[in-house]
Amino acid sequence: MNNAPKSADHAPRAREILLESGKTIWYMRLLLGGLLLIFVILTICMFYFGGAVETLNRTPSSMGETVYFCAITALTIGYGDVVPTTGFGRIDAVLLGLIGLVFTGLIVAAAVRGVQEASRQARHRA
16 A cells, blocks of 8 residues: 655656646635735735734834734734734734635645645656
């Protein structure tokens, strides 16, 4: 039941993996674009209605800091240097985290599929 290639000749090349991953991402472009659009909308909502403030001096965040906060939240890093202060902002932050998880999961799935497809093609060439 070992499906691993027996020699290095059957190993997929990095270029083939990237091409196959890129094809998969291309097929998912509408879904990924939709998630990106939702991210932009949630970021704008966070700026105007989320009450994002810097924790160091408790001043309202600029648009740049709000984009930074939303990106860090979507990547599920969460440094805590900018925080939402309204109920809407907290719900928005949770939605940003969910969007980030889905987006990251789709990119990882595309990479895995790229490796699988490139491996399959390498086996058929040998």
